[in-house]
Amino acid sequence: MSLGFGVVQLDVTIVNTALSSIGRSLGGGMAELQWVVSAYTIAFAALILTAGALGDRLGAKKIFMAGFALFTLASVACALASSSSVLIASRAIQGTGAAILVPNSLALLNHAYPDEKQRGRAVGIWAAGASLALTAGPLAGGGLIALIGWRSIFLVNLPIGIAGLWLTWRYASETARSRQRELDLAGQAAAIGALGCLAGAIIEGGARGWNNPWVLAGFVAFVVLAALFIAQERRTRQPMLPLSLFQHRLFSLASLVGLLVNVAFYGLIFVLSLYFQQINGLSALATGLAFLPMMGAVLVVNLLAARAAERFGAAMMIAAGAAIAAAGCIALLDVERGSSYGQVCAQLVAMGAGLGLLVPPLTSTLLGSVEKARSGVAAGVLNATRQTGSVIGVALFGSLLEHKGAFMTGVHISLVISTVLFVGAAAMALLGARKVK
Secondary structure, three states, rough: OOHHHHHHHHHHHHHHHHHHHHHHHHHHOOHHHHHHHHHHHHHHHHHHHEEEHHHHEEEEEEEEHHHHHHHHHHHHHHOOOOOOHHHHHOOOHHHHHHHHHHHHHHHHHHHHOOOHHHHHHHHHHHHHHHHHHHHHHHHHHHHHHHHOOHHHHHOOOHHHHHHHHHHHHHHHHOOOOOOOOOOOOOHHHHHHHHHHEEEEHHHHHHHHHOHHHHHHHHHHHHHHHHHHHHHHHHHHOOOOOHHHHHHHHHHHHHHHHHHHHEEEHHHHHHHHHHHHHOOOOOOOOHHHHHHHHHHHHHHHHHHHHHHHHHHHOOHHHHHHHHHHHHHHHHHHHOOOOOHHOOOOOHHHHHHHHHHHHHHHHHHHHHHHHHOOHHHHHHHHHHHHHHHHHHHHHHHHHHHHHHHHOOHHHHHHHHHHHHHHHHHHHHHHHHHHHHHOO
C-alpha cells in the first residue's frame, strides 16, 4: 500500500525537473508543458471519489491491482511517447491510475488492521513512505535525467509497479463488496468536464489571450458544467460528492484551505522549476538538488506537526504554517534573473516547512469535523480539493509566465498571488477556531 501511494506522490514532483528536457525533446511551448503536469492532476482530482466507490462495490484489492497495472502501463507509454500530445494523453491515464490507487490503498490498510492502534501505526508508515517519495522526487528525477534522459523518470515506475502488484496479490486480502454502493456516473462526467474546461481555459488564456473566443467558451463551459454537477449531486441518491458535508463549517473551511494552499505551493513548484532551468540555466540534477531542502523540510516538519498541534491547537498550527509559507513568498519577491541559490534557499525551506506544518492538522481537523462513518468520503474530498488546487495553480501561474513573454514579471505576480492565498488560508483557520468556540 505504501508503494501504491508513494509512486503517486513520486510522480507529482519528479516530472517538474524534466519539464525543460521534455520541451527540448518533444517541442511545444509553455501550454504543452502545463498540460503534461495538469493532465495527471485533472484525472487524479476528478476521479478519486468515484475510484473509492468502485473499490467499495467490487472489492478494494481487485480495483487497487487494476489501478497499479494501469498506472504502470501508462508510465511505460509516457516513456515511449513520440510527441507531446501522446505524452499528455498518457499522463491523463497515469492520473486515472493514481486516483484508483490512493483511496483503495487506505481501504485495504483499514481492512488489514482492525485494531485501532495497529492501524494508526500502519497509516503512519503509509504516509511517511509517500512523504519520502515526494521529497526524493526532484533529486531522483534530476539524477535519472542527467544519467539516462527524461524518459527514465517514467520507466522507474515499472519495477515499482511489478513489485506492488506481486505484494498485493501475495499478501493483501480482499475487502467485503458493497453491491448497494452506486456509481454517480453523470456527476463524474460533469466533474471531469468542468475541471478540464477550467484548466484548459486558463492554460490557453496565457497562450492565446484572455479574450480569445475559445478561451471564453472554455470558461462558459466550466460554469455550465459546474452548475450541472451541483444539480446532479443534489438530486442523486448516492452522490460522488455529498454536498451535505459542506454544511459543517470546519469541513468547508478545511477544504477551502487545502485548495488555496495547493494553488500556491504546487503552482510555485512549476514556476520555480522552469525558473531554475530556463532562466538560470541549471541542469535537471542541479534543479533536483535545489528543491531538496524544501521537500526535506516538508518531511521533517510533518513528523513534528502532530505534537505541535496537540500543544498549541490545530487551528493555530494551520495558521502558523500558512503564515510561514507566506513569509517565504514575500522574502522571495526580490528574486531576479541570475539570482544565486544562496539568495533563495532559505525562502524555499520556509515554504516547505509551512506546508509540512499545516497539512497534518488540516487533515485531522477535516476528518474530525464529520462522523466517523463518513471519514473515508471526507478524506477523498480533501484529496480531490487539494489536487484541484494543484491543477489551478499550474494552469494560472504557467499562463502568467507566458503572457506577453514576461517570464520574471509572471514569477513576481505568482509570488504575490501565493502570498495572498497563504494569508487568506491563515485567516480562515483562525476564523474557524473562533466560530467553534
